[in-house]
Amino acid sequence: MIRLFVAIRPPAPIRSQLLALMGGVRGARWQSDDQIHLTLRFIGEVDRRVAEDIHAALEAVRHPRFEIALSGLGAFDRRGAPTALWAGVTPHDDLKALHKKVDQAISRAGLEPERRAYTPHITLARMSRGGGPVQPLIESAGGVSSAPFAVDDFRLYESSLGPDGATYDVLARYPLEPAHLRLQRSTPT
Template identity: 55%
Template sequence: MLRIFAGLALPGQIMSSLLATMGGIPGARWQSAEQLHLTLRFIGDVDRRVAEDIALALGQVSVPPITIALSGVGQFESRGRPNAVWAGVRPQAPLAALHRKIDQAVVRCGLPPEGRAYLPHVTLARMNAASGATDLFLETHAGLASPPFTLDHFILFESRLGHGGASYTPVERYPLRG
Protein backbone atom coordinates (compact mmCIF):
# COMPACT_ATOMS: atom_id res chain seq x y z
CA MET A 1 0.00 0.00 0.00
CA LEU A 2 1.11 3.53 -0.76
CA ARG A 3 0.01 6.56 1.27
CA ILE A 4 -0.34 9.44 -1.19
CA PHE A 5 -1.58 13.01 -1.51
CA ALA A 6 -1.56 15.84 -4.04
CA GLY A 7 0.06 19.07 -2.93
CA LEU A 8 1.95 22.20 -3.78
CA ALA A 9 5.62 22.70 -2.97
CA LEU A 10 6.47 26.14 -1.63
CA PRO A 11 9.20 28.47 -2.95
CA GLY A 12 12.39 28.58 -0.88
CA GLN A 13 11.89 32.14 0.39
CA ILE A 14 8.36 31.28 1.58
CA MET A 15 9.64 28.19 3.41
CA SER A 16 12.37 30.29 5.03
CA SER A 17 9.87 32.85 6.28
CA LEU A 18 7.67 30.11 7.70
CA LEU A 19 10.60 28.39 9.40
CA ALA A 20 11.46 31.73 11.06
CA THR A 21 8.02 31.81 12.75
CA MET A 22 8.37 28.39 14.32
CA GLY A 23 8.74 28.26 18.06
CA GLY A 24 6.99 29.32 21.22
CA ILE A 25 4.70 26.33 21.74
CA PRO A 26 6.26 23.91 24.24
CA GLY A 27 6.10 20.30 23.07
CA ALA A 28 4.98 21.16 19.52
CA ARG A 29 6.44 19.07 16.69
CA TRP A 30 7.47 21.77 14.21
CA GLN A 31 7.60 20.87 10.54
CA SER A 32 10.96 20.77 8.77
CA ALA A 33 11.56 22.55 5.47
CA GLU A 34 11.09 19.19 3.71
CA GLN A 35 7.66 18.78 5.31
CA LEU A 36 6.26 22.22 4.44
CA HIS A 37 3.68 22.06 1.65
CA LEU A 38 0.11 22.98 0.85
CA THR A 39 -2.10 19.89 0.60
CA LEU A 40 -4.59 19.90 -2.26
CA ARG A 41 -6.13 16.47 -1.65
CA PHE A 42 -5.16 13.79 0.85
CA ILE A 43 -5.80 10.48 -0.89
CA GLY A 44 -4.57 7.99 1.71
CA ASP A 45 -3.57 4.35 1.47
CA VAL A 46 -4.05 2.78 -1.95
CA ASP A 47 -2.53 -0.19 -3.71
CA ARG A 48 0.07 0.40 -6.40
CA ARG A 49 -2.38 -0.13 -9.31
CA VAL A 50 -4.81 2.48 -7.97
CA ALA A 51 -1.89 4.86 -7.31
CA GLU A 52 -0.80 4.46 -10.94
CA ASP A 53 -4.37 5.13 -12.14
CA ILE A 54 -4.51 8.27 -9.97
CA ALA A 55 -1.14 9.43 -11.28
CA LEU A 56 -2.46 9.14 -14.85
CA ALA A 57 -5.78 10.83 -14.01
CA LEU A 58 -4.02 13.78 -12.36
CA GLY A 59 -2.21 14.39 -15.64
CA GLN A 60 -5.57 15.43 -17.12
CA VAL A 61 -6.14 18.21 -14.54
CA SER A 62 -5.91 21.59 -16.21
CA VAL A 63 -5.87 24.94 -14.43
CA PRO A 64 -3.67 27.99 -14.97
CA PRO A 65 -0.77 28.78 -12.61
CA ILE A 66 -1.97 30.04 -9.23
CA THR A 67 -0.79 33.20 -7.46
CA ILE A 68 -1.33 33.21 -3.70
CA ALA A 69 0.14 34.76 -0.55
CA LEU A 70 0.44 33.69 3.06
CA SER A 71 -2.20 35.32 5.21
CA GLY A 72 -2.59 34.80 8.95
CA VAL A 73 -2.37 31.76 11.18
CA GLY A 74 -4.87 29.44 12.81
CA GLN A 75 -5.26 26.10 14.48
CA PHE A 76 -7.17 22.87 14.15
CA GLU A 77 -8.67 21.29 17.24
CA SER A 78 -9.70 17.82 18.25
CA ARG A 79 -11.86 17.30 21.33
CA GLY A 80 -11.39 20.94 22.30
CA ARG A 81 -7.57 20.78 22.22
CA PRO A 82 -5.31 22.23 19.50
CA ASN A 83 -3.72 19.51 17.40
CA ALA A 84 -2.07 21.66 14.69
CA VAL A 85 -1.17 25.27 13.94
CA TRP A 86 -1.08 26.50 10.37
CA ALA A 87 -0.44 29.43 8.06
CA GLY A 88 -3.36 30.49 5.92
CA VAL A 89 -3.29 31.47 2.25
CA ARG A 90 -5.26 33.93 0.13
CA PRO A 91 -7.02 33.95 -2.20
CA GLN A 92 -8.59 30.56 -1.53
CA ALA A 93 -10.85 30.31 -4.61
CA PRO A 94 -8.15 29.22 -7.13
CA LEU A 95 -6.90 26.58 -4.69
CA ALA A 96 -10.45 25.35 -4.06
CA ALA A 97 -10.99 25.04 -7.83
CA LEU A 98 -7.79 23.00 -8.20
CA HIS A 99 -8.81 20.88 -5.19
CA ARG A 100 -12.19 20.12 -6.86
CA LYS A 101 -10.55 19.07 -10.13
CA ILE A 102 -8.09 16.82 -8.31
CA ASP A 103 -10.92 15.35 -6.21
CA GLN A 104 -12.91 14.62 -9.40
CA ALA A 105 -9.87 12.85 -10.92
CA VAL A 106 -9.47 10.74 -7.76
CA VAL A 107 -13.19 9.86 -7.74
CA ARG A 108 -12.95 8.74 -11.39
CA CYS A 109 -10.35 6.22 -10.17
CA GLY A 110 -12.90 4.66 -7.81
CA LEU A 111 -12.19 6.42 -4.53
CA PRO A 112 -14.83 8.30 -2.53
CA PRO A 113 -14.97 12.10 -2.79
CA GLU A 114 -13.31 14.25 -0.14
CA GLY A 115 -15.65 14.32 2.83
CA ARG A 116 -14.26 17.39 4.58
CA ALA A 117 -14.50 21.03 3.64
CA TYR A 118 -11.30 22.21 2.00
CA LEU A 119 -9.36 24.90 3.90
CA PRO A 120 -6.08 25.75 2.13
CA HIS A 121 -3.25 26.01 4.68
CA VAL A 122 0.37 25.10 5.40
CA THR A 123 0.76 23.03 8.57
CA LEU A 124 3.50 24.51 10.77
CA ALA A 125 3.35 22.25 13.83
CA ARG A 126 1.47 19.32 15.29
CA MET A 127 0.59 19.04 18.96
CA ASN A 128 -0.39 16.33 21.39
CA ALA A 129 -1.96 16.41 24.84
CA ALA A 130 1.39 17.35 26.41
CA SER A 131 1.93 20.38 24.16
CA GLY A 132 1.62 23.87 25.59
CA ALA A 133 -0.91 26.55 24.78
CA THR A 134 -1.03 28.05 21.29
CA ASP A 135 -2.53 31.44 22.25
CA LEU A 136 0.73 33.41 22.31
CA PHE A 137 1.88 31.94 18.97
CA LEU A 138 -1.47 32.75 17.33
CA GLU A 139 -1.43 36.30 18.75
CA THR A 140 2.19 36.96 17.78
CA HIS A 141 1.77 35.74 14.20
CA ALA A 142 -1.83 36.84 13.49
CA GLY A 143 -0.53 39.33 10.92
CA LEU A 144 1.61 36.76 9.07
CA ALA A 145 1.74 37.75 5.41
CA SER A 146 3.97 37.21 2.42
CA PRO A 147 4.33 38.84 -0.96
CA PRO A 148 2.30 37.05 -3.66
CA PHE A 149 4.00 34.07 -5.26
CA THR A 150 3.05 31.97 -8.26
CA LEU A 151 2.89 28.18 -8.28
CA ASP A 152 3.17 26.58 -11.70
CA HIS A 153 2.88 22.88 -10.84
CA PHE A 154 1.45 20.46 -8.32
CA ILE A 155 2.92 17.20 -7.12
CA LEU A 156 1.70 13.71 -6.26
CA PHE A 157 3.57 12.84 -3.05
CA GLU A 158 4.10 9.57 -1.25
CA SER A 159 3.94 9.98 2.53
CA ARG A 160 5.81 7.68 4.92
CA LEU A 161 5.12 7.90 8.62
CA GLY A 162 8.06 7.64 11.03
CA HIS A 163 9.19 8.57 14.52
CA GLY A 164 10.13 12.11 13.47
CA GLY A 165 6.82 12.65 11.66
CA ALA A 166 6.02 12.07 8.02
CA SER A 167 8.49 12.22 5.16
CA TYR A 168 7.27 13.14 1.70
CA THR A 169 8.68 11.89 -1.59
CA PRO A 170 7.57 13.43 -4.91
CA VAL A 171 6.17 10.75 -7.22
CA GLU A 172 4.99 12.84 -10.18
CA ARG A 173 4.96 16.53 -11.07
CA TYR A 174 2.08 18.11 -13.03
CA PRO A 175 2.32 21.53 -14.71
CA LEU A 176 -0.46 24.03 -14.11
CA ARG A 177 -1.60 25.19 -17.51
CA GLY A 178 -4.86 26.38 -18.88
Protein backbone atom coordinates (compact mmCIF):
# COMPACT_ATOMS: atom_id res chain seq x y z
CA MET A 1 0.00 0.00 0.00
CA ILE A 2 1.15 3.52 -0.77
CA ARG A 3 -0.21 6.83 0.51
CA LEU A 4 -0.88 9.36 -2.28
CA PHE A 5 -1.95 12.94 -2.86
CA VAL A 6 -2.06 15.34 -5.82
CA ALA A 7 -0.59 18.81 -5.42
CA ILE A 8 0.98 21.90 -6.95
CA ARG A 9 4.58 22.72 -5.99
CA PRO A 10 5.13 26.47 -5.58
CA PRO A 11 8.35 27.86 -7.12
CA ALA A 12 11.49 28.33 -4.98
CA PRO A 13 11.04 32.10 -4.34
CA ILE A 14 7.52 31.51 -3.00
CA ARG A 15 8.68 28.62 -0.81
CA SER A 16 11.50 30.82 0.55
CA GLN A 17 9.00 33.56 1.37
CA LEU A 18 6.85 31.05 3.26
CA LEU A 19 9.81 29.51 5.09
CA ALA A 20 10.78 32.99 6.33
CA LEU A 21 7.39 33.28 8.08
CA MET A 22 7.79 30.06 10.04
CA GLY A 23 8.62 30.24 13.72
CA GLY A 24 7.54 31.66 17.04
CA VAL A 25 4.46 29.51 17.63
CA ARG A 26 4.58 26.98 20.48
CA GLY A 27 3.67 23.45 19.43
CA ALA A 28 3.87 24.13 15.69
CA ARG A 29 5.41 21.41 13.51
CA TRP A 30 6.63 23.57 10.62
CA GLN A 31 6.80 22.25 7.08
CA SER A 32 10.23 21.89 5.50
CA ASP A 33 10.99 23.19 2.02
CA ASP A 34 10.45 19.66 0.65
CA GLN A 35 6.98 19.53 2.21
CA ILE A 36 5.57 22.83 0.92
CA HIS A 37 2.75 22.21 -1.56
CA LEU A 38 -0.81 23.19 -2.40
CA THR A 39 -2.99 20.07 -2.24
CA LEU A 40 -5.44 19.50 -5.06
CA ARG A 41 -6.69 16.13 -3.78
CA PHE A 42 -5.70 13.86 -0.89
CA ILE A 43 -6.07 10.23 -1.99
CA GLY A 44 -4.83 8.16 0.94
CA GLU A 45 -3.60 4.57 0.94
CA VAL A 46 -4.07 2.50 -2.20
CA ASP A 47 -2.42 -0.58 -3.66
CA ARG A 48 0.03 -0.36 -6.58
CA ARG A 49 -2.57 -1.38 -9.18
CA VAL A 50 -4.94 1.39 -8.11
CA ALA A 51 -2.01 3.84 -8.06
CA GLU A 52 -1.30 2.93 -11.70
CA ASP A 53 -4.99 3.49 -12.58
CA ILE A 54 -4.86 6.89 -10.83
CA HIS A 55 -1.72 7.82 -12.77
CA ALA A 56 -3.36 6.86 -16.09
CA ALA A 57 -6.48 8.88 -15.23
CA LEU A 58 -4.43 11.93 -14.22
CA GLU A 59 -2.51 11.81 -17.51
CA ALA A 60 -5.80 12.51 -19.28
CA VAL A 61 -6.52 15.72 -17.31
CA ARG A 62 -6.39 18.82 -19.54
CA HIS A 63 -6.33 22.31 -18.08
CA PRO A 64 -4.67 25.56 -19.16
CA ARG A 65 -1.77 27.06 -17.25
CA PHE A 66 -2.72 29.83 -14.84
CA GLU A 67 -1.30 32.11 -12.18
CA ILE A 68 -1.98 32.44 -8.46
CA ALA A 69 -0.47 34.55 -5.68
CA LEU A 70 -0.07 34.27 -1.92
CA SER A 71 -2.84 36.05 -0.05
CA GLY A 72 -2.90 36.10 3.75
CA LEU A 73 -2.45 33.66 6.62
CA GLY A 74 -5.02 31.77 8.58
CA ALA A 75 -5.61 28.77 10.81
CA PHE A 76 -7.90 25.78 10.77
CA ASP A 77 -9.27 24.84 14.15
CA ARG A 78 -11.25 22.14 15.85
CA ARG A 79 -13.46 23.24 18.73
CA GLY A 80 -11.56 26.52 19.00
CA ALA A 81 -8.08 24.93 19.11
CA PRO A 82 -5.80 25.54 16.11
CA THR A 83 -4.91 22.40 14.12
CA ALA A 84 -2.97 23.96 11.23
CA LEU A 85 -1.54 27.28 10.06
CA TRP A 86 -1.84 28.05 6.36
CA ALA A 87 -1.10 30.61 3.67
CA GLY A 88 -3.96 31.51 1.38
CA VAL A 89 -3.78 31.85 -2.38
CA THR A 90 -5.84 33.78 -4.89
CA PRO A 91 -7.65 33.65 -7.27
CA HIS A 92 -9.51 30.39 -6.63
CA ASP A 93 -11.40 29.83 -9.91
CA ASP A 94 -8.67 27.95 -11.81
CA LEU A 95 -7.62 26.02 -8.70
CA LYS A 96 -11.18 24.88 -8.06
CA ALA A 97 -11.63 23.93 -11.73
CA LEU A 98 -8.39 21.93 -11.72
CA HIS A 99 -9.34 20.31 -8.39
CA LYS A 100 -12.66 19.24 -9.92
CA LYS A 101 -10.93 17.69 -12.96
CA VAL A 102 -8.43 15.88 -10.74
CA ASP A 103 -11.22 14.63 -8.46
CA GLN A 104 -13.21 13.38 -11.47
CA ALA A 105 -10.13 11.58 -12.84
CA ILE A 106 -9.53 9.89 -9.50
CA SER A 107 -13.20 8.87 -9.38
CA ARG A 108 -12.82 7.31 -12.86
CA ALA A 109 -9.94 5.29 -11.39
CA GLY A 110 -12.43 3.79 -8.93
CA LEU A 111 -12.12 5.94 -5.79
CA GLU A 112 -14.86 7.87 -4.06
CA PRO A 113 -15.13 11.57 -5.00
CA GLU A 114 -13.99 14.18 -2.49
CA ARG A 115 -16.80 14.95 -0.03
CA ARG A 116 -15.31 18.00 1.69
CA ALA A 117 -15.45 21.49 0.22
CA TYR A 118 -12.18 22.41 -1.47
CA THR A 119 -10.35 25.29 0.25
CA PRO A 120 -7.11 26.14 -1.62
CA HIS A 121 -4.23 26.78 0.81
CA ILE A 122 -0.60 25.94 1.55
CA THR A 123 -0.11 24.34 4.96
CA LEU A 124 2.73 25.98 6.91
CA ALA A 125 2.47 24.05 10.18
CA ARG A 126 0.45 21.42 11.94
CA MET A 127 -0.36 22.19 15.54
CA SER A 128 0.02 20.02 18.61
CA ARG A 129 -2.71 19.98 21.24
CA GLY A 130 -2.15 22.91 23.54
CA GLY A 131 -0.02 24.65 20.92
CA GLY A 132 -0.24 28.30 20.06
CA PRO A 133 -1.31 30.97 20.30
CA VAL A 134 -1.39 31.53 16.53
CA GLN A 135 -3.11 34.90 16.45
CA PRO A 136 0.07 36.97 17.01
CA LEU A 137 1.67 35.43 13.90
CA ILE A 138 -1.50 35.85 11.85
CA GLU A 139 -1.72 39.51 12.92
CA SER A 140 1.95 40.28 12.27
CA ALA A 141 2.39 38.35 9.00
CA GLY A 142 -1.23 37.86 7.99
CA GLY A 143 -0.97 40.38 5.18
CA VAL A 144 1.54 38.21 3.36
CA SER A 145 1.20 38.44 -0.41
CA SER A 146 3.29 37.78 -3.49
CA ALA A 147 3.48 38.61 -7.13
CA PRO A 148 1.51 36.13 -9.25
CA PHE A 149 3.38 32.92 -9.99
CA ALA A 150 2.78 30.43 -12.79
CA VAL A 151 1.19 27.04 -12.25
CA ASP A 152 2.62 24.95 -15.10
CA ASP A 153 1.95 21.46 -13.78
CA PHE A 154 0.53 19.38 -10.97
CA ARG A 155 2.09 16.30 -9.39
CA LEU A 156 1.27 12.93 -7.91
CA TYR A 157 3.10 12.47 -4.60
CA GLU A 158 3.76 9.52 -2.37
CA SER A 159 3.74 10.38 1.34
CA SER A 160 5.80 8.18 3.66
CA LEU A 161 5.22 8.64 7.37
CA GLY A 162 8.29 8.33 9.59
CA PRO A 163 9.45 9.21 13.09
CA ASP A 164 10.58 12.67 11.92
CA GLY A 165 7.36 13.39 10.03
CA ALA A 166 6.27 12.82 6.46
CA THR A 167 8.53 12.72 3.44
CA TYR A 168 7.09 13.38 -0.01
CA ASP A 169 8.32 11.87 -3.26
CA VAL A 170 7.09 12.98 -6.69
CA LEU A 171 5.84 9.94 -8.62
CA ALA A 172 4.65 11.83 -11.73
CA ARG A 173 4.26 15.33 -13.16
CA TYR A 174 1.35 16.36 -15.36
CA PRO A 175 1.94 19.48 -17.45
CA LEU A 176 -0.80 22.03 -17.91
CA GLU A 177 -1.51 23.31 -21.40
CA PRO A 178 -0.12 26.57 -22.73
CA ALA A 179 -2.86 29.15 -23.33
CA HIS A 180 -2.39 28.97 -27.13
CA LEU A 181 -3.36 25.27 -27.11
CA ARG A 182 -6.58 26.10 -25.32
CA LEU A 183 -7.37 28.70 -28.00
CA GLN A 184 -6.68 26.23 -30.79
CA ARG A 185 -8.98 23.65 -29.22
CA SER A 186 -11.84 26.10 -28.91
CA THR A 187 -11.54 27.22 -32.54
CA PRO A 188 -14.21 25.54 -34.72
CA THR A 189 -12.89 23.41 -37.57
